[in-house]
Amino acid sequence: MMGLFLVAALVLLAFMGLLLYRIVVGPTVIDRLLAVNVIGTKSIVILIIMGILFDRVAMFIDIALAYGLLNFIASLAAAKYFRKHKKIHHVSTMPAEVSHDH
């Protein structure tokens, strides 16, 4: 049984690695945001699995709950950010944008 959980955790970790690809490549902030969000949800699961592996689920459930409840706030903030600053693409080669952005 423990082995199963361990394997599950490892698989999830591998998926995180795949998500890393999206984070690196982008191409937009939104892609990265999504990828990070998915990593967040995966972390919740891994947390619980770790709890099971430690045999102390009761302790880890609190942390997972905190994640579950708070995970979306950053995304919400980012979303509202883009509502105001409409630019999703970031062009780093154009210095003019520095003054333009604010």
Next chain:
Amino acid sequence: MLIAIEVGLLILVPCVAFVALWLRDLMSAVIVLGAYSFLMCLVWTGMGAVDVAFTEAAVGAGVSTVFFIAVLFNTTRNITFNPLDVSSKLVALVACLGFGYVLLQGVSDLPDWGDPYSPVNAGVSTYYIENAYADTHVPNLVTTVLADYRSVDTMLETTVVLIALLGIFMILKKDRPAQSDSSDTQAHDSLIIRLSARFIAPFIQLFGLYVVAHGHHSPGGGFQGGVILGTGLILMAMSMGMASAKRLLSIPRMIILAAVGVLIYAGWGAVPLVYNGYFLDYSVWESVFGSMARSHSMLIVEIGVALTVMCGMYGIYMSLVSDGGMQEGL
């Protein structure tokens, strides 16, 4: 058994960190840092440091990214970068290599990780492990150490949160706020966000209260609970708009509450002085609470911490996001 997971994490963590540094777009970097924080939380958990993991969870998932975004909101996403500035980079490189070398030198003869006979585990920790419950009747050792044995450190750390709030508030505060129509941007907010935020906020607050109160038995405590409570308020402020958030908890009141939080802590600790005891010596309450004196006292000081941290988080967010004007934000 967990070693496989840890190895996987230790591969991922540096990768994410590197990506965060490599990205030229600060917004992306901030978001990637969120992933970093998730992974770190897992690392802490893997090491068995659940309280640290909890803090990381609350801070990393909850407020830190929001703070970053709030700062970017009022500044810029771009970093001005001079590719010709090689010499300072060289200096930095040398400094980093030197620092790394020194650190590694130091690591070479440290005791093994998890060695039960290492000084850390054989020293003060032994006392804590053996006597903490008997001393305080609190099952969570970490809470005991933080809120009782080394209580004054915690009090000062709470003060640090207060100072951060006051400092940011004072630096950013504008005396004459720009009078712009703040309601119109907020009015366009989608109904879904407003309703769901309104729905979920009470649960967050409830959970926060639970974390504060249950810190004796499970990971958590005043600090984590305070952050969660503060995040709930931030959520409300984001969805309902600054104006209504200010009606909820005005800025002066927020500062006062934050100070009162520390005052609760320190005041409770100062009561023994009247009986000629030591500061923060909760044992004077034994006449009232009996053997639970220390336990209950810890709860009270945790409430103080939570109050300060909640107001701190909320106030810092409000200051950052409105650039001190307290008029409009995200």
Next chain:
Amino acid sequence: MSSQWAFLAMGIPFFTALIMGSVGYAAPRFMRWIGATGITLAVFASIGLWSTVSTDEYVSYFFGGWLPPIGIALEVDRISALMVLMVHGVAALAYIFSLKALPNELPASKHPVYYTLYFLLISGFVALAVTGDVFNVYVLFEVCALSGYALLAMGGKKAYVPTFNYVLMGSLGACFYLIGVGYLFIKTGTLNMAHLADVLPTVFFSRSILTAFILITVGLFVKMALFPFHGWMPNVYTKAPVSTLCLMAPLGTKICVYVLLRVVGYVFSMEYMTNILAVQPIMMTLATLAIVVGTLYVVYHRHLTRIIMFIIVSEIGYMVGGIFLGQMDSVIGAVYHIAADALMTVTLVMVAGVVRHCLGGDAIADVAMMFRRLPTTAIAFVIVCLSVIGVPPMPGFFSKFLLIKGAFMSGYYGFAVALLIASLTAVFLFFRFFEGYFYMKTDNTAPSVIQEPWAYRIPLVVAAIGLVGFGLSFSYWYGFIKLALPLGLA
């Protein structure tokens, strides 16, 4: 229980700050009375602590009733009592000064928050002086640093960038210190200073202890702005408001020197520093360079505030040198100089502040007519200059005397020469100001005598008298400090 003084010295400003924070917005009128009461009580507490230590030599205070190493203890010996006295003395002067100075610099709506941070900073400094726990030191560094950042940034837009640099450097220093403490903890399992000192000799020949030593000292060097880590300091201090400066400039760096003495002298022990590591030559070179570099910069600048900052850079070199010389007299000299220099710096900063506010600038040309127009300030200025130069019987002379003697005894002649050069430069420098007074023609359009407000005059007069008194009572302090010195001094 007389040991309550130890807590009260740090607790009173702490509670004052919290009360100010709580009622500040509700009743701004009471702020200055709360502050005045707080600072008065704090000074009383420090005097109480001082008298206790004079008779008992040593006071321990156990937070929560937990004996170290389980809990955190305050451990007050005579040196820390002197530091507490210094912090509260300087803080009281600075507070009175700020009553008039602050309204010139900051809108009234920020005063409650400002004073809350102000008192938190004071309590942080005091706690650093009395704490007996290396981790607690880190926490207190944070308290001091964060409130310091906020207070320094109040100098307006031009202060932001220097303050940000300071934030980076300060965090770096604190971070180094913390990692060093981490190594110590892993290696010894304790954080209490006295306990560490007991345990450390068993693991002296360990690389991790060496690493810890390097990290902690480097961290502290950054924090105290010792050359070559001084870059952040002059800028941030010059741009800060004077009322902040009165607190930060005298105490911010000095208290770090004190912590260095604690860590090097009491935790690691002199034995470790001189015999096992043999780092003395390196440290002495650094200290000497600090003095020389500070002195060179002093010559180049024309603005009083900036000059003061570089004087601080070189004075830090004095104290660090004194500590690392490892002679009994030199360490006494260094400790005495910490207090003396705090007093000198606060006086200088106040003078610069008065000049800035009353004459509208602090370049030498502005100071020119000072003696005629601001007589009280001028007299205080002369007295403090004499002390910086090291004219007996001012305190600056005695510390320099002991330091040079220590340098002779242990053969670091370069250090002695650097000290003398610094003195000579100070002569050169201050007499440039005096000459300005003596020979510049008074501008007829300017008002002939500006009366300094009482809030400027009282602290200046008290500081000047204090300087002379501190110098004349040197023999008392010599004996006082001597009994608390770390072991193993020649």
Next chain:
Amino acid sequence: MIGAMGIYVTRSKPNGPAISSVVAAIALVASVIHLMAYGARDVVDVVSFFPGISVSFFCDPLSLIFAMVASSLWGITVLYSVGYLNGAHEKNQPRFFACVAIALGATMGVAFSANLLTLYIFYEMLSLSTYALVGHHQNDEARVGARKYLIYLFGGSIGLALPAMIAVYALTGTLSFSYAGILPEVTPFPVLVVLMIMFLYGFAKAGLMPFHAWLPGAMVAPTPVSSLLHAVAVVKVGVFSIVRVITGIFGYDLINQVNLSQVIVYIAAFTVIVASLMALYQDSLKRRLAFSTIGQLAYIIMGVGLATPMAFVGGVLHIVMHAFGKITLFFCAGAIYVATKKKYVSQLDGIGRQMPWTMGAFFIGSLSVIGLPPTGGFISKWFMVNGALEAGFPVIFTVYLISSFLNACYFLPIVYRAFFKNPATMDDVAERPLLCVVPPVITAAMSVVLFVGAPFIIRLIQGIYYG
């Protein structure tokens, strides 16, 4: 405690007008005489700083002689300054008198100090108070002079004397003067030489070349300052400090043992010759006097440095004799300036006929400085010259003779000009004011009196050397 009382009086610093200065001066002289009569030798610790170091005073014949000279001349100078300052319409008189009083207090402090630290404290106090006096005119010239003054004096005292003092403390653990010397005999010779040179130049007030340049520069001060301070108080404090160091820190036993005299006397001899030659070329009367002072100071150091009884007596005696002689000369220079606004030697043709009393006094003063009877200068020089022979330094003996000849060369022409040359223009010049004439006459008379009274002082000084 008679000593304490004396010090209390000597340190009184009256503020302001001349009258109180005069009263204080008389009180001071009285107290010094009182001290002389009762001869207290106790050491009085006022403030103790750390083991072996305190502010403490004592009183021995050397300090008595010096204090007597300084205080009595102060009284006369105060009288003279009243005349001079009113005559020359100087401003800021209260500050002037206050500073002079402080300077005198500091001089007394130096005279009675019982250890090197006390001496150093008062030495610095003297530098500061006279700084204001040198810059009294508050113009550019005064500024340059004052700046030079300060750089030399502080540079010397902080850069050389202070470290030397600390080194002495590090070597011995005490700084108290003792005629046996406090430096241990085992001190290596190079260290001794270095220390001695540091002290010699560190007390730059003594004007040993090449640390002399401040003195001519300081002549921008009002003449009473030049006369009192730069003929008596300041420079003599420098010399006195060196004498104290030689006798009290090194001790003659040690000096004779390792033959340290060589170092001292050759430095001094060089100064004597060069300063005398330079004096020849000065046209400004006060500058000529200044260079003369430099030379004469080196005499004293040479005398004391020779380390024989005769030379020592001569050296100390010369402090007294030169003080009276030189102050006379300065008073005269000032009187001439007040009466005629003339500053240069070349302008003085025929002035002796218009101002006979002044120039008469000038003549007596120059005789004393040159060292001719019937003035006191003769006696002190006699002792020094004999001392040089006694110590076996024929070179020094020659130096004394040559320099005396040079002294004559630069003083007597002035007298000659004043009395025997016809003035280019006949101004209506007369002796005035009274208070500018009487003091030089008194001091000149004193020079003569001292010729007669010398044996009394000699006995005092011999008491020091042998006791």
